[in-house]
Ligand SMILES: [Fe+2]
């Protein structure tokens with residue numbers, strides 16, 4: 001049963017960071033579609049966790065985000081390899097750090113803790129935005145210029 005709760009100002013602020021905006025596009029349709037879906041999955045996870053939905057619903061949302069982020073990172077890393085992208089290692093390290101944040105949420109969840117801890121969400125929201133707007137854009141620009 002869905003339980004609507006009052007969202008704090010901080011919750012609303014963080015939640016808005018996971019809203020996809022058109023100006024977040026990198027210029028590669030496949031990568032942009034992946035990013036849009038990641039934002040939707042993160043928004044969904046945050047929504048079901050802070051609204052106190054059933055454990056199975058939250059767990060499914062968390063696994064869906066982890067799986068999709070992992071496969072998206074693999075697609076980008078394959079593109080970097082095939083394009084001989086010079087910043088591959090730095091980019092890959094950011095992916096690993098982002099995955100670690102999601103794994104941290106999963107560990108909290110498996111330990112029975114609430115996963116709506118604001119500090120982790122704040123970090124994840126800023127990092128996702130930073131990565132898309134800066135790191136991924138640089139990759140797409142390189143690939144387009146090298147074709
Ligand atoms: Fe990336």
Ligand SMILES: [Fe+2]
Nearest residue numbers: 035072076136
């Ligand atoms: Fe990406």
